[in-house]
Amino acid sequence: xxxxxxxxxxxxxxxxxxxxxxTITGTVNSNTASQTITNTAVSSAAxxxxxxxxxxxxxxxxxxxxxxxxxxxxxxxxxxxxPGSSIVTVNAGDTVTYTVIVINGGPDMFxxxxxxxxxxxxxxxxxxxxxxxxxxGNSGNAVLWTLPSLSLNxxxxxxxxxxxxxxxxxxxxxxxxxxxxxxxxxxxxxxxSDVATVTVSxxxxxxxxxxxxxxxxxxxxxxxxxxxxxxNGPDTATGVVxxxxxxxxLTFGGVVDGSPLPGDYAESVWNLGELTKGGLxxxxxxxxVNAGTVGQTLVNTAVISSIITxxxxxxxxxxxxxxxxAGFDLTISKSAVRNNTESNGVLFLASP
Numbered sequence: 001x002x003x004x005x006x007x008x009x010x011x012x013x014x015x016x017x018x019x020x021x022x023t024i025t026g027t028v029n030s031n032t033a034s035q036t037i038t039n040t041a042v043s044s045a046a047x048x049x050x051x052x053x054x055x056x057x058x059x060x061x062x063x064x065x066x067x068x069x070x071x072x073x074x075x076x077x078x079x080x081x082x083p084g085s086s087i088v089t090v091n092a093g094d095t096v097t098y099t100v101i102v103i104n105g106g107p108d109m110f111x112x113x114x115x116x117x118x119x120x121x122x123x124x125x126x127x128x129x130x131x132x133x134x135x136x137g138n139s140g141n142a143v144l145w146t147l148p149s150l151s152l153n154x155x156x157x158x159x160x161x162x163x164x165x166x167x168x169x170x171x172x173x174x175x176x177x178x179x180x181x182x183x184x185x186x187x188x189x190x191x192x193s194d195v196a197t198v199t200v201s202x203x204x205x206x207x208x209x210x211x212x213x214x215x216x217x218x219x220x221x222x223x224x225x226x227x228x229x230x231x232n233g234p235d236t237a238t239g240v241v242x243x244x245x246x247x248x249x250l251t252f253g254g255v256v257d258g259s260p261l262p263g264d265y266a267e268s269v270w271n272l273g274e275l276t277k278g279g280l281x282x283x284x285x286x287x288x289v290n291a292g293t294v295g296q297t298l299v300n301t302a303v304i305s306s307i308i309t310x311x312x313x314x315x316x317x318x319x320x321x322x323x324x325x326a327g328f329d330l331t332i333s334k335s336a337v338r339n340n341t342e343s344n345g346v347l348f349l350a351s352p
Contacts, residue, residue, distance in 0.1 A: 036061060068105035068188040069114065069150070073098060073177045075196035078161060087197040091238075092168050092310035095127065096198055098160040100145070100177040106152035110184065116145040117180040118160060123168050123200075124175070127161035134158075144180075169202025169310035170234065202312040203237035203277070206230045209302050209319035216324050219291045222253065225321060226284045227270070227302045232313075233277035239308030242270040244283070247300055249293040249325070253286030260284075269305075294327035 022041075040059040075088050078095040090096055100118060104110050112134075120126055120141035129136040129143050133156035136145040145158045164173070178193035179186070186192060208228045217223055227244060231237050245268040246252055255265055260283035263272040270283050289298075304317040311317060 066106075066187050067108045067110040067150075067152075067184065068191070069110055069147075069179055069182065069186055070103045070105050070188070070191045071116065071177055071179060071194050072101040072103075073175070073194040073196045074101070075099075075175070075198060086195070087199065089199045089201055090164055091201050091308055092164050092166050094164050096124070096162055096164060098162070098175060098177075098196055100158040100160070100194075102147060102150070102156050102158075102179075104150035104152060104154045105188065108152070110147075110150045110182075112147065112149040113181075113183040114147045114179060115181040116147065116158065116177055118143040118145070118158070118175070118177040120160070120162055120175060121173055123165050123171060123173050124162040125165060127163060129158065129160045131158045132156050164198065164200055166310065168200045169312040171200050173198040173200065201235040201309045203235050203275075203307075203309050204232040204313040204316070205237055205240065205275070205304055205307065205311050206232055206316045207242070207302055207304060207319040209300070209321045211300070211321040211323060215322060216326050217289050218326055219289050219293055221289045222286055223250075223289065223323065224256065224284060224286050225300060226282065227319070229272060229275065229281045229304075231275040231277055231279045235309060236277060237275045237307060237309045237311075238273075239306060240272040240275055240304065241306035242272055242283070242302055243305040244268055244270060244300070244302040246287055247298050249290050249296055249298050250287040250300070251290055253288055256284035256286065289323075289325055293325040296325050298323050298325065 038059055038061045040057060042057040074085060075096055075098050076085070077088060077090050078097045088096070098118070100116060102116060120143070122141070124141065126138055126141050126143070129138055129145075131145060134145055134147045136143060136158055138144070141162075143158075143160055147156065150156065158177075174195055174197055176193055176195045206229070208230075210226050210228075212224050212226075225244075227242065229240070229242065244265075259265075260270055260272070260281065262274075262281055263270055263283075265271075265283055265285070272281050275281055299320055299322050301318060301320045303319075304311065
């Protein structure tokens, strides 16, 4: 609508007091927010003289509403949540909560029916969505939120929960909420979207194992196993548990003084806990080789059995130490010596 001349002509005879109506429809153009639009109708010609020309025109004036929808997005961990921010660090398997905030910065009302789109990336799995106003819905990871009418300074929020998928260690996950459809022009389109960032922690734990005094032992001998866990980073590993169960043929002796460091060891389980990037943890304990094991090969394995921070490289999470139990090889031999002796001139001969 704007700058258009509409001419209407035709012949007709009207009696005194007759009323005729003309209805015209038009669409308000975009980029007209806050403008005042005036539309004028004028009687420009008549078949007969008009005795009063002062009422031969009329006009209607309206102002195009102006409003500014503003979108803000926050994210936080659902467990042990810190105050919401635009970026948060989580572990694979964690549930994250997104909050999308829409504000009408005015000055006028924004009619109902605008839509906010929030498409979760494939590294997340949708959990649920609810809002303080309007109607949210989803198809898989695609969330669409239909907004209610919003007066000046009205605020509505959308909450979305999602689970961080496995195999995402070390990744940065970006999630955007944006107004995808609006029921009227927005005077501030640059604030119609916002991004929240999730960084997934990851650590590469490496396990090694050794045994002394050597790999060949005798029944009854005492050996010492040492397990070393190294965090190659890039982040701190949390909730680390190592399982180390002795094979049959060995009897646990005890933990070496000062071991483990850090954590505690009991019943074949080493609760290591937290290990920072570049950190090294050590467990040493003794065992006795049981009788009746001669000729056996005994394999002892240490493995990461539990971790909260996802281990980005799993092929170095297991280490073994192998011993072979040797036996005694005893050889018995016997010999005899014949001795001749003489007494008082008599020679005695020893018989074989």
